[in-house]
Amino acid sequence: MSAEANQNACVVIVGAGHAGGSAAAFLRQYGHQGRIVLIGDEPLLPYQRPPLSKAWLKGEADADSLSLKPADWYADNNVSLRLEGVAERINRAEKTVTLASGEAIAYDFLILATGARARALPVPGADLAGVLSLRTAADAERLKHALGPDKRLAVIGGGYVGLEAAASARALGGHAMVIERESRVLARVACETLSLFFQDYHGKHGVVFELNAGVAGFEGENGHVTGVKFSDGRVVSCDVALVGVGAVPNDELAKDAGLATANGVVVDLEARTEDPSIFAIGDVTHRPLPLYERQFRLESVPNALEQAKQAASAILGRPGPAPEVPWFWSDQYDLKLQIAGLPFEADRQIVRGDVAAAKFAVFHLKGDLLQAVEAVNAPPEFMAGKQLIAKRTPVDADKLADPSVSMKEVAA
Numbered sequence: 001m002s003a004e005a006n007q008n009a010c011v012v013i014v015g016a017g018h019a020g021g022s023a024a025a026f027l028r029q030y031g032h033q034g035r036i037v038l039i040g041d042e043p044l045l046p047y048q049r050p051p052l053s054k055a056w057l058k059g060e061a062d063a064d065s066l067s068l069k070p071a072d073w074y075a076d077n078n079v080s081l082r083l084e085g086v087a088e089r090i091n092r093a094e095k096t097v098t099l100a101s102g103e104a105i106a107y108d109f110l111i112l113a114t115g116a117r118a119r120a121l122p123v124p125g126a127d128l129a130g131v132l133s134l135r136t137a138a139d140a141e142r143l144k145h146a147l148g149p150d151k152r153l154a155v156i157g158g159g160y161v162g163l164e165a166a167a168s169a170r171a172l173g174g175h176a177m178v179i180e181r182e183s184r185v186l187a188r189v190a191c192e193t194l195s196l197f198f199q200d201y202h203g204k205h206g207v208v209f210e211l212n213a214g215v216a217g218f219e220g221e222n223g224h225v226t227g228v229k230f231s232d233g234r235v236v237s238c239d240v241a242l243v244g245v246g247a248v249p250n251d252e253l254a255k256d257a258g259l260a261t262a263n264g265v266v267v268d269l270e271a272r273t274e275d276p277s278i279f280a281i282g283d284v285t286h287r288p289l290p291l292y293e294r295q296f297r298l299e300s301v302p303n304a305l306e307q308a309k310q311a312a313s314a315i316l317g318r319p320g321p322a323p324e325v326p327w328f329w330s331d332q333y334d335l336k337l338q339i340a341g342l343p344f345e346a347d348r349q350i351v352r353g354d355v356a357a358a359k360f361a362v363f364h365l366k367g368d369l370l371q372a373v374e375a376v377n378a379p380p381e382f383m384a385g386k387q388l389i390a391k392r393t394p395v396d397a398d399k400l401a402d403p404s405v406s407m408k409e410v411a412a
């Protein structure tokens with residue numbers, strides 16, 4: 001199909017989350033004239049998930065403030081919505097997507113934006129009421145109702161979502177215990193300096209930690225959770241338990257359609273799968289990271305936006321966006337954590353700033369190239385670090401370590 005013909009093509013998007021909703025918006029913004037059908041299995045318009053573990057739990061956000069676009073936008077921009085529609089099958093030969101309702105929708109281009117789901121903890125009692133996960137607005141609403149003054153939250157898994165929920169529980173006057181299998185929180189996603197800093201900060205705010213702790217199951221009464229049982233037999237009581245042990249990509253549709261998957265749908269730099277008519281974007285993808293010369297699965301809003309732009313650009317024959325440095329943020333208490341890059345093969349860490357004052361950054365170098373920066377309440381370090389990672393130019397480590405040298409000068 002020529003770029004001109006593509007303008008009038010029918011694009012079907014499966015998954016009305018951050019990536020899918022953004023892809024519809026970028027298609028229209030870039031001048032797409034053809035039909036757009038957005039299929040989402042939730043009852044809501046595309047919305048942002050980051051506030052779910054933060055502002056939403058604390059009652060500081062409402063449904064409108066979560067929405068990516070107001071309801072009118074979809075009608076005004078001729079985006080046909082199939083909310084509460086579950087895509088069950090792709091027929092690549094006929095170019096159709098079949099919904100659970102039986103409706104078959106024809107596409108010229110298909111964008112898979114099915115995201116990821118919370119990983120389950122397969123232990124006895126995991127099906128008790130009050131054992132929750134946190135991925136959707138409905139999940140967040142359930143958790144919100146279970147939190148409050150003196151309510152005891154047990155979080156299984158010390159990742160970002162779990163720590164943010166613990167901070168929110170404390171802000172609401174409840175108790176929070178974080179139970180982590182590893183010897184430190186954020187073990188999979190942050191360096192040790194950051195893990196220890198966050199654990200200490202949460203500790204000062206009254207969060208209790210159980211590290212190196214396996215969970216054998218949940219105990220309950222009348223069908224409702226009352227406690228978490230550790231592998232060593234101890235039981236801690238709780239009113240609600242949040243299982244936050246990671247996410248699994250929703251890549252089954254693609255796999256069943258014969259597309260390559262490897263912890264996510266394998267795509268190229270245009271977010272295209274091996275089928276030229278099918279793209280995949282967001283948390284569900286295993287994507288190339290050109291700066292690091294490897295494939296990886298990212299779970300972040302900036303990644304969802306970047307790939308939504310890639311797919312919309314490719315469909316409309318426009319040049320794609322410049323490769324971005326992956327980045328992520330997390331808010332806990334008064335802390336703004338910003339991370340840019342990934343510390344692949346880093347052999348040295350430089351800490352700049354004051355960890356005790358909660359204002360510092362950890363830089364990860366591979367030789368004299370910056371691979372990643374983790375910045376706590378340090379936006380200049382994050383911004384300049386992100387630029388340095390993108391530029392791939394050697395960094396003067398002495399200057400980087402010296403807070404009297406401005407980040408502008410380090411990055412010059």
Ligand SMILES: Cc1cc2nc3c(=O)[nH]c(=O)nc-3n(C[C@H](O)[C@H](O)[C@H](O)COP(=O)(O)OP(=O)(O)OC[C@H]3O[C@@H](n4cnc5c(N)ncnc54)[C@H](O)[C@@H]3O)c2cc1C
Nearest residue numbers: 015017018019041049050086087114115282283299300301
């Ligand atoms: C609690 C929480 C806090 C977060 N905080 C941050 C943060 O601070 N910063 C950050 O960068 N990122 C954060 N993230 C991650 C970020 O929200 C995700 O990276 C982003 O939402 C990914 O967008 P997506 O469209 O790929 O997936 P999603 O937003 O999950 O959307 C996928 C949608 O597809 C639907 N779907 C799946 N299968 C089908 C099907 N077969 N048919 C129809 N629909 C289907 C799903 O139900 C879902 O609605 C957070 C995530 C969570 C859950």
